[in-house]
Amino acid sequence: MPASRRTLLKGSAAAAAVLSLDWRRATAEAETVRLGVIYDLSGPFAAGGSVASSIGTQIAIELCNERGGVGGKYKVVPVNADSQSKADVAINEVERLINQEKIDIIDGVYASAHAVPLSAKVEQEKRILWITTAVATAVFKDKNLHYVFRAQIHSDQYGEAFASFVTEHAKAKLGMEPKDVKVALIHEDGPYGSGVAAADEAYSLKAGLQIVLKEGYSASAPDLSTLVTKIRRSGADLISHAGYNPDITLFLRQARENGLRFKMLFGAGAGYSQLDKLRATFGADIDNFCNIDPVPAQLLDPAKLAPGMGDLIKIMVERYKAKTGATDVPPHCSMGFNQTWVLLNNVLPVAKEKYGGFDPEAVRKAALDVDIPPGGTIQGYGVKFFPPGTPLSGQNERSTPVVMQNAGEHIAVVWPTNIRTQEPVFPLPKSSIYAA
Secondary structure (H helix, E strand, C coil), X not given: CCCCXXXXXXXXXXXXXXXXXXXXXXXXXXXXXXEEEEECCCCCCHHHHHHHHHHHHHHHHHHHHHCCCEXXXXXXXXXXXXXXXXXXXXXXXXXXXXXXXXXXXXXXXXXXXXXXXXXXXXHHHCCEEEECCCCCHHHCCCCCCCCEEECCCCCHHHHHHHHHHHHHHHHHHHCCCHHHXXXXXXXXXXXXXXXXXXXXXXXHHHHCXXXXXXXXXXXXXXXXHHHHHHHHHHCCCEEEEECCHHHHHHHHHHHHHCCXXXXXXXXXXXXXXXXHHHHHHHHHHHCCCEEXXXXXXXXXXXXXXXXXXXXXXXXXXXXXXXXXCCXXXXXXXXXXXXXXXXXXXXXXXXXXXXXXXXXXXXXXXXXXXXXECCCCCCCCCCECECCCCCCCCCEECCCCCEEEEEECCEEEEEECHHHCCCCCCCCCCCCCCCEC
């Protein structure tokens, strides 16, 4: 029987309502940017700086959304993943984000041991991997990556900073010529530690320093007393140590128990940047240790940065303290915030307005357009990515680390000299339990 006019009208109204609902849903989805965010929220890397980085990223996303979203129009929706301090879990989680969640942009990654396989995986998938924290030069060296970017520093720069600081201060502070300074290089044996140690070795040899020991170990090693004995027998004046939180804690405890003495210990970020964690275990024992890493933004003079950077730093610090109850804000918070902020504010708006969307090709092209001069980020350095066809394609060519020193319960910048906030205490004072 033919349908009545009333029935037809009802059917048409219902269809129109469904179409309207679908249109509104599609519009709402089009007005968001779904961003995969992956960090080690559990396992040994969590306390080594990964959680701090994740909080920095979280603050950047929240602040971007409060200001209207990407380009003031598109809200950011994070889809979070926990890599659990395991490389296989990291790979599985990124595969889930790409294949199940249909996400094109992955932000985060703390551990270099994860960044190396993840960069290959995401490059193969032609999605974007935006690395905030992992530093191994091996992630990019001679890989000719097109879809992986890192505004963060790379591990070769740790070695350059270490050798530069030592050679600059050896004569005046130690009363020694650089050629007479004996150095022990110890490191966890993953891509991060191995990369830092290789750079330390190369730049130390170039500077004429004596390398009396270079040795790696597993970050999960239950005993490092043999390593402590080797360092003592080597007669090293200085130790450069690239490690995470559990292995650093084990090493320092056994060094103290076995009476190891030295003129200075230099950390290389990671566990040495988690000052509150080390202080909770060792108290004043770690006073005056040095640490090489990107600078915690709050240590910089805002007047020397681009307009607005000081306000961003203030907001980041206040929110980190409110979220964690911490008194010190570690460098990893600045890393997570800074790199994510560059993505959200300097890359994605250009991808949309100039290249037509947030798809991987548009984001890739927009990233290569980035040209932030020194002073243009909260960590002081600028951003310009090496292009495809170069040895470090995708790496920021303007990134720089600093040498910091534990000054009581806080941190001071002691190198480069032109931006330092305190004269370095070098060697360790006699009051130190580790002092030679």
